[in-house]
Amino acid sequence: MNVQRYTGRSSREAMQKMRAALGEEAVVLSTRQTAQGVEMLAMAPQALAAAHRLAAQADAGDAAEPPASAATAPAAGDEVAQDVQKLAMSTLSFQDYVRERLLRKRQAALQPSASVAAAPATPPQARPEAAARPPASPPAARRAPAAAEAPDRPEASPRRAQPAPGSGDELRAAGTRRAPPAPPEHLPLLADPVDMAIHAVEQRVARRQVATIAPEPAPAEAARPAAPSHGESAMIHELRAMKGLIEERFGALAFMERLQRHPAQARLTQRLLDCGFSTALIRKLVDALPATPAEADEIGWASGVLERNLLTGEREAALEEQGGIYALIGSTGVGKTTSTAKLAAAFATRHGASQLGLITLDAYRVGAQEQLRSYGRILGVPVHTAHDRASLEDLLDLLSAKKMVLIDTAGVAQRDSRTHELLEMVAHASIRRLLVLNASAQGETLEDVVQRYRGARVEGVVLSKLDEAVKLAPALDALIRHRMKVLAIANGQRVPEDWHRLSAQALVQRALRGGGSAAWRYDSSEMNLVFAAPLPAREPASRLFSPPAR
Ligand SMILES: Nc1nc2c(ncn2[C@@H]2O[C@H](COP(=O)(O)OP(=O)(O)OP(=O)(O)O)[C@@H](O)[C@H]2O)c(=O)[nH]1
Ligand SMILES: [Mg+2]
Known part of the structure; x- marks a missing residue:
């Protein structure tokens, strides 16, 4: 396997292990923090050379095309080790491809200024052999502007030994020629060719800024620092994106490799x-x-x-025991009205119906109010309708003596623009918002709902339709990641029987039972x-x- 993994409590320790195994010339591909310390992926220099040779062969075949392996996803069913090896190789070829593109872009960007700078020193008629030569090769074009930009720098001397064009040495030289030598701790970053390419472009922009400020009687415009050109900014941006992609890929590979070992x-x-x-x-x-x-x-x-x-707030009193003003919000058909009725019934059983107030904001749908009114009639509690925020505040004043006031809201899809209006209506400081979440909904849908309602500063969640959910994990997953508290559970249509509180333990045990058809299960190779x-x-x-x- 080409890519080796080293861990240590610090990057220094991981680096020492890596050097002991692969030598001083080893190439660090990525580093990341883990719970145990630092994890480092590295390659032996021989493996890198092999990757370079492969990339060179690919370039010779079709210089304009990116290496096919860079875009090829690992074949399904491959062993993890093969995936790691293949992707490691293709990523390196991909880096070569990036480097080649970088050099070509630099050449294209610098071509006009290079010819202007070179013109007075070496007129074309004085050098007939130059005119006869084919268009400047990339390394020649690259060296010319470097000399033009910094004529007083000794390292721009033509006697200086130039590394092979397009090689890793040349790129390394571009990145380090004018930069102070990095301390050993920074080796992982400097050894990364993409990082070095970014560094080289940024250094060049910085040098140009210094050069623009430096000349003696500087005119006002010339004193202004030169901003990176559009091409350079795009190049830096592109390189950063590619670096991110490479890190992600190696992260995924490291994860899969770890699964194989543990x-x-x-x-x-x-x-x-x-x-x-x-x-x-x-x-x-x-x-x-x-x-x-x-x-x-x-x-x-x-x-x-x-x-x-x-x-889950297990140690707190249940909603029906606490009392307070609650608005039940959530997407369409998730069980807001039914849950309002269940909570109302549970409260009335403990404290009496006279302590309860019921309000509906569902004023525009035919029959919507009637649904809550039917439950209100059974409990002996009148249901009030609020058409806007002002009438809601009036009703809250009217019911201020009640121990519990429940507000049923109209169901609106989470992406509907009316969700915002509805949340505005129940934004009153005394109202606590309960988000009703359908436990049987898809994970992505639940995530979307939670994201949309997070801004409403919800007090907690009523997890409804537990009886319909084949898997409970998607709902718990969203609640855990968004730190939302489950305050009640609804597991059926019966009012008030299907209204409960469940401990975190009971919910997690239920989620870990899994369930569902074998058709949806992952085979170990599909992981x-x-x-x-x-x-x-x-x-x-x-x-x-x-x-x-x-
Ligand atoms: N299986 C099951 N059905 C439920 C549960 N809660 C509510 N329902 C049913 O889901 C349907 C919709 O319930 P509602 O209470 O009207 O839902 P809603 O959120 O008020 O709907 P809109 O006001 O239209 O947005 C009804 O048929 C309820 O009986 C539950 O926990 N389990
Ligand atoms: Mg309703």
Whole structure:
């Protein structure tokens, strides 16, 4: 295998291990922080040379085309080790391709200024052989502007030994020629060819800025620092994007390689995938799985971590015991009206119907008010209708003596622009908002709903339709990642029987039972495909998965 992995408590320690194994010339491909310290992926110099040779052969075949391997995804069913090896090779070829493009763009960008700068010193008629020569080769074009931009710099001397065109040496020289030598700790960054290419372009822009400010009687315009040209900015941007892509790919490869070496992590990953947890949460859980003897019970460990991170407010009094003013919000048909009725009935049983106020904001749909009125009649509680925020505030004044006031809202799809108007209506400081989430909805849909309603500063969540949910993991996953508290559960249509509170333990156990058809389950070889996808955007709360206290 070409790519080797080294870990240490610090980058220095990982670097020492890497050098001891691969020598001083080893090339660091990526470094990243892990729970244990630092993980470093590196290649032996011989492997890199082989990759260069491959890339050179590919370039000779078709210089204008990127190497095909760069765009080729790993074949389904390949062994993880083969994937790692293939992708490592293709990424390096890809880096060569990036480097080649960079040099060509630099050549194109500098061509006019190079010819202007070179004209007085070497007129074409004085050098007939130059006119007869084919268009300047990339290295020649690159060297000319460097000399023109910094004529007083000794390193621009023609006697200076030039590295082979397009080689890694040349690029390294471009990156380090004028920069002060980096301390050894920075070796991983400087050894990265894409980083070096970015560095080289940025250095060139910085030098030009200095050169523009330096001349003696500087006219006002010339004193202005030269901004990077459009081409240079685009190049830096493109290189940064490519660097990000390469890091993502290596991150995915490292994750898959780790699964192969640690059966407990592989078992845990497959189980969580089958249950319906997101890859974002699985990666974090598996990263945090300790390599101790307790790993034999990795599912027990994972359930402990999930329970600890799922907020349920078990120690607080139930909603129906607390009282207060609550508005039930959420998408269409998730069970807002039914849940309002269930909560109203549970409250009336404890405190009496006289302590309860019911309001509906669902004024524009035929029959919508009638649904809550029917429940109100059974309880002996009148239902008031508010058409706008002012009438809602009047009604809240009217019902201020009640211990609990429940506000049923109209169902609006989470992406509907009216959601904003509705949230405005219930934004009154005394109103606490309960988001009703359909536990049987798709993970992505739940994520979308949670994202849309997060700005409404919801007090907690009523998880409805638990009885319909084949898998509970997608809902718990979204709640854990967004730190939302489950305050009540609805698991059927019956009012008020199907209204409960469940502990985090009960919910997580139910989620880990999994379920569903075998047609949707992942085979162990398919896990590679799932995790080969780029990492999702960084989750904001990285401390989510603090292991449970032992
Ligand atoms: N299986 C099951 N059905 C439920 C549950 N809660 C509500 N329902 C049913 O879901 C349907 C919609 O419930 P509603 O309470 O009208 O939902 P809503 O959110 O008020 O709907 P809109 O006001 O139209 O947005 C009804 O048929 C309810 O009986 C539940 O926990 N489990
Ligand atoms: Mg309703």
